[in-house]
Amino acid sequence: MKALTPVTLSSSSCLWFLFVLSLCPLCFCNQNPDHVPCIATERLVLIQLKNNLIDHANRLSSWVGKDCCSWSGVVCNNITGNVQEIHLRGPDDDIHGHCHGSYDTEDELEEASKQMLGGTISPSMTKLLQLTYIDLSCNDFGLIPIPAFFGSFQNVRYLNLSRSQFSGEIPHQLGNLSKLCVLDLHDVPLYTNLHSKSLKWLKDLKELQHLDMGNIDLARASDWFQVISTLPSLLELHCSLCGLVQLPSNPTTVRFTSLIALDLSYNLFSDSLLPRWIFGLHNLILLDLTNCFISGLNPGTHGGFHSMPSLMTLRVSTNNFVNSSLLLNGLPSLSNLRLLDVSNCNISAPILGTLHNLSLIVHIDLSYNGMVEEFEDCFGNQETSESKNMGLGPVSYLFICLYYVY
Numbered sequence: 001m002k003a004l005t006p007v008t009l010s011s012s013s014c015l016w017f018l019f020v021l022s023l024c025p026l027c028f029c030n031q032n033p034d035h036v037p038c039i040a041t042e043r044l045v046l047i048q049l050k051n052n053l054i055d056h057a058n059r060l061s062s063w064v065g066k067d068c069c070s071w072s073g074v075v076c077n078n079i080t081g082n083v084q085e086i087h088l089r090g091p092d093d094d095i096h097g098h099c100h101g102s103y104d105t106e107d108e109l110e111e112a113s114k115q116m117l118g119g120t121i122s123p124s125m126t127k128l129l130q131l132t133y134i135d136l137s138c139n140d141f142g143l144i145p146i147p148a149f150f151g152s153f154q155n156v157r158y159l160n161l162s163r164s165q166f167s168g169e170i171p172h173q174l175g176n177l178s179k180l181c182v183l184d185l186h187d188v189p190l191y192t193n194l195h196s197k198s199l200k201w202l203k204d205l206k207e208l209q210h211l212d213m214g215n216i217d218l219a220r221a222s223d224w225f226q227v228i229s230t231l232p233s234l235l236e237l238h239c240s241l242c243g244l245v246q247l248p249s250n251p252t253t254v255r256f257t258s259l260i261a262l263d264l265s266y267n268l269f270s271d272s273l274l275p276r277w278i279f280g281l282h283n284l285i286l287l288d289l290t291n292c293f294i295s296g297l298n299p300g301t302h303g304g305f306h307s308m309p310s311l312m313t314l315r316v317s318t319n320n321f322v323n324s325s326l327l328l329n330g331l332p333s334l335s336n337l338r339l340l341d342v343s344n345c346n347i348s349a350p351i352l353g354t355l356h357n358l359s360l361i362v363h364i365d366l367s368y369n370g371m372v373e374e375f376e377d378c379f380g381n382q383e384t385s386e387s388k389n390m391g392l393g394p395v396s397y398l399f400i401c402l403y404y405v406y
Helices: 006-012 014-020 041-052 106-115 125-129 147-154 172-176 224-228 276-280 385-390
Strands: 072-076 081-088 134-135 158-160 165-169 183-184 210-212 236-238 261-263 287-288 312-314 340-341 361-365 400-401
Touching: 041 081, 041 125, 125 147, 147 172
Parallel strands: 081 134, 134 158, 158 183, 183 210, 210 236, 236 261, 261 287, 287 312, 312 340, 340 361, 361 400
Antiparallel strands: 072 081
């Protein structure tokens, strides 16, 4: 799993921040000493949920007594007493990005495993009619299927089941969640336990803003772009390592023109040209096409990166389409760019001298290319100790990787 950089975090997390911020009035409702206690029937539902779960670390030890609104991970409406949110995310290392990832020691792995909930999810949850938020991510449910009854939560706006060891076909019933804004089904890296033969079930999620299906096998979902491109509210699309092989070059409809994050990395588009519609995503903050093996540009492409002034993170490593004067000449116009990775792109023309205007850049990777140029002083005036030592320009910090540049 790739380590988070300040660039990736700031760009791909903006929607999450706004969404969580909008929920703040609810998050603090249980701190009011005069809050309405939970509804008795809903308390029984939570007890049944607890009884069906395996909890080695006793994370649900507070789930006792009559007032379920005071239980850890449970948020209620302060006026009606209805359960509105369930926060049962498992262990997650924000520094290293661990969540079923690699751990430094066996003790760390054992402790993290204990903290993960397991077992089964009680279908009685469907009686929590006012649920708007469900987070069961980073747990270990032992490769059981995602319960089809999750499609019954008509009021849910946030659903996160990522990296929780579910397996099998994604239930099409999730398409019934018409109010959904955030759907995160990201599978455990490198395992690909989940799959979907078609994404037609997504077509009615008109309010969906964030969709993450990373590491889910979509190789047979030939309709993936046809469906996703019609979602009018979509702001973030993450489909890394999904087995996708088709990148439509001339779609009839692309409604997600407000996208701020597009991640199609590690899909093998080796027979594809980079389509023009990508350069029509003028609001993009993050574009990740790492290891897609895209061979060139679609004929008639105009504008290039000039049309993406908001880009902060640009990862296009291992794509021959990058070696184009149209694209390389557009790099200096990306004044907001923090991270640039154009490694292994068969670039032969000198480009360092064109990047001196990127005053906010903190990470550049130009490795495994074929350009021949002088490195020292190509970024202009020096300011910090780091940049003085490396002959770099007016930036607060710059990491630059130049391995195997001839």
